[in-house]
Amino acid sequence: MRVKHHPILGEDRRKEDATIIVDGRKIKAIAGEPIAAALMAAGIRVFRKTPKKNQPRGVFCAIGRCTDCVMTVNGIPNVRTCVTPVEDGMVIETQNGLGKWREIR
Numbered sequence: 336m337r338v339k340h341h342p343i344l345g346e347d348r349r350k351e352d353a354t355i356i357v358d359g360r361k362i363k364a365i366a367g368e369p370i371a372a373a374l375m376a377a378g379i380r381v382f383r384k385t386p387k388k389n390q391p392r393g394v395f396c397a398i399g400r401c402t403d404c405v406m407t408v409n410g411i412p413n414v415r416t417c418v419t420p421v422e423d424g425m426v427i428e429t430q431n432g433l434g435k436w437r438e439i440r
């Protein structure tokens with residue numbers, strides 16, 4: 336869901352000009368919008384699972400404070416998607432638990 340008609344800002348004329356890959360699925364997004372906004376516009380609500388009880392989490396504060404929205408982005412875990420802008424070609428994965436770092440050699 337995106338705000339298309341804002342009483343102060345007016346019409347949203349941005350176009351979906353980026354493609355991101357979320358858990359292997361291609362999703363159209365607006366470059367520069369928060370990743371979380373693009374996911375919610377695509378109907379995705381679960382961004383991670385908790386480490387101990389494997390419970391789903393998504394956007395909670397939406398201002399970068401709570402870490403409920405963290406996902407693995409381009410191989411980097413614990414990225415707060417509510418404050419990270421979309422870039423074309425990003426690869427985003429639902430994070431299980433604390434996430435895993437890829438080994439770099």
Ligand code: FES
Pocket residue numbers: 393394395396397398399400401402403404405415416417418
């Ligand atoms: S929703 Fe709280 S940090 Fe993103």
